[in-house]
Amino acid sequence: MKVVIPARYGSTRLPGKPLADIAGKPMIQHVWERAVEAVDDRNDIIIAVDDDRLVKTAAAFGARVVLTKNDHESGTDRIAEVAAKMNWADDEVVVNLQGDEPLMPPQLVKQVGTALAENPEAAIATASCIILKPEDVSNPNIVKVVTDRAGYALYFSRSPIPYDRSGVIDLSRFSYQRHIGLYAYRVATLKQLISLRPASLERIEQLEQLRALAAGMTILVEAVSSAPPHGVDTEADLEAVRAYFRKQS
Incomplete structure (x- = not known):
């Protein structure tokens, strides 16, 4: 199993985000350290970046780093470029x-990668957890997923799915699932994904994983007991993560 960490310097909402200081280290180093805890060999981890400043920073703390094109539209495209440069075999499992x-959590990184490796019929593996608050079901920033009995995704949406015709979101009637944005792919799947044009569903929902579903790919969804802490999208998120580390010290 390989782990690729796509990191873009030119974030729209938080420029230079990967280099943001958290407890005396750049954020990208904290992410890399979580990956180190998830794999047996740190050489199986690559940070994929778009800027020389990130190359220098990653190299300074001992990570393998690859400079990729700066015009990729998604992390998936960046990871596919790394896989091609590394000449990884089509059946190699890569965690994004x-x-x-x-x-x-490192265990979740390992769990998603292992799930794909152990289920050859799956094209992609990801994760979900039960939603505990009715307001989260209606929140478009929280992506929902529904699966079949075998745990394969039927659909992902920013809307409440399934839709309760009573008009009331009742968590006792149905266990709504929150999608966790962590993916494992085989290299062959990455090649196929980047060859496809964005699907109509993907454009409407602004959810990249719908490109895979629209193309008939199977996505295995690992159910976990709780959601991981929120990532960093905004300045407020960054301050929350800094506060978390201060409490741990």
């Missing part, structure tokens, strides 16, 4: 660990 997830 976003560079703004400094609190991602």
Whole structure:
């Protein structure tokens, strides 16, 4: 299993985000350290970046780093470029660990990668957890997923799915599932994904995983007991993560 950490310097909402200081280290180093805890060999981890400043920073703390094109539209595209440069075999499992997830549990990274490796019929593996608050079901920033009996995704949406015709979100009637944005792919799947045009469903929902479903790919969803801490999208998120580390020290 390989872990690739895509990190983009030019974040729209938080420029230079991967280099943001958290407890005396750049955020990207915290993410890399979570990955180190998830794999047997740190050489199986690559940070994929778009800027020389990130190359220098990652190299300074001992990570393997690859400079990729700066015009990729998604982390998936960046990871596919790394896989091609590394000449990884089509059946190699690659976990996409976003560079703004400094609190991602290492066990979850390992669990998602192992799930794909152990289920050859799956094209992609990801994770979900039960939603505990009715307001989260209606929150478009929290992506929902429904699965079949075998745990394969039927659909992902920003809307409440399934829709309760009573008009009331009743968590006692149905266990709504929150999607956790951590993915494992085989290299062959990455190649296929980047060859596809964005699907209509993907454009409407702004959810990249719908490209895979629309193309008929199977996505195995690992159910976990709780959601990992929130990643860093905004300045407020960054301050929350800093506060978390201060409490741990």
